[in-house]
Amino acid sequence: MAASVDHQLLDPNHLNQIEDYSLLARVVVDGALPGIHRSLRQGRGSEFYQYRPYTRGEDLKLVDWKVFAKRDELVSKTFQESTNFSVCLVIDTSASMGYQGEASSYSKLRYAKMLAACFAYIAHRQGDRLGLFAYSDVVKEWIRPRSGSGQLNRIFSALRGLESGGSTAHKFGWEQMVSGLPGRAMIIFISDFLEAEDTLAEQLRFSLSSRYESLCLQLLDPDEIDLPNADSLRFAELEGDREVSTSPPAIREKYKIEMNEFIEDLGKKLSSVSSEFETLISNQDLGCALRRFLGMRNRK
Template structure:
């Protein structure tokens, strides 16, 4: 049986690839080939060289051949116009070190795979890629750049990381906000647990710096429906606290609290003009790549 684009973006397939750069290349090239066939069929050129025409722009940049084939106006975007800073902020706190029985990998492994794929896709487009990872302190800092070996530096940083500690969102993001002086894209990847009021406020600061911001929330399916059938010991990995309970007796209340948490996050990000996408560790990585690509081609 041949490998499909869906297979290449399946976290169950990707988590078997140890080399982060190979993993990212496998997923991204599969994603782009699928996009080329389904969305940009007939353009005859890499679709990343085009964007929608805006009334008032110089007509000399319109691709008239594309107009004739598709009856749509697209403007050619040249390399010097496309370069921008893409900065990935990756939460490495202990709460991400969880994988339920339905998940092919931990939340952290899934988050790291997303970071690798976005880094590869950004580098492929000629953008400056940067990575900052943190838990209770800043762990890895790769300043945005496009020099030789930049992508390898990002991938090696991702490969070294082990989730631990508590997420010091405020201290880390406050310190990182100040250097942002130019337009770019900031991508936060986190489970966002117990941060529904904090993170929208903190990411709003990047919007004040004229950055587009994408917040990708990674959750395990277990965290959404509490499927355990018998008495279970629940442990707070970051605080070390434990609770023993019958899931069936608390499931309804848990579901209500989880819905409130997710609704608060969604509302907060909307008010802060931050794009928000919730992902489960069983979801295709194509969802995260499509969200990034949407911003990249605006």
């Protein structure tokens, strides 16, 4: 892993300026984190990767004879060797993910999409099969895991189209997604996991199997940690009709305690089903999440 990291390139406030998820991912992965991920497996895969000068002793089958005829120079073709490992990105797109605090210049969903783009790029570079499952109370996107650069473009394209809305229904379509996972797989689950502590562990129980791994990234706005700054507010639920009038300064301390208890409780329950858990605040840089992902991936 590289020791030096350009943190500016991981700053979501900067990255938010980049509309193209392909570029964004390359900026993050190739620019800010060069070498932190395992290099591409080159070998006899079907996916052409690049040319390189022929070295003695190499199999002559790799020589591109057409290039030799044109340039009178021996060059070998290298192919991307695909793994039999799948990475499935699961993104919660419910209305609560659309929340954008006054301190943020982007919503939680935008942060999740940036993160997912980086994961997808890294996974693709490592030759993993790549899939995307986005849902709220309906399935918004379900791209089955496949390998190849076309799959990466499809993922980026799908990410562009995701918008927040609807209520959270974690169970909805879950079985459909899990049953579609081939062989060994890793689930990257990005959500705010609000109201999910009772059901989420049960859903991720498959992580106990040696074939699967899951990483739950809880994404919260700074407001959700600290409450907005105002003397009095009439809070209304984004995914419901309930309203509460209160003074945030008056309840802030108690709120923080209860929120932390909730996060801890969630983490414990997920670790009981061998699922990795990390809480991300949407004003943090992407590095923490990426390192967590690469750490897990490289263990495989």
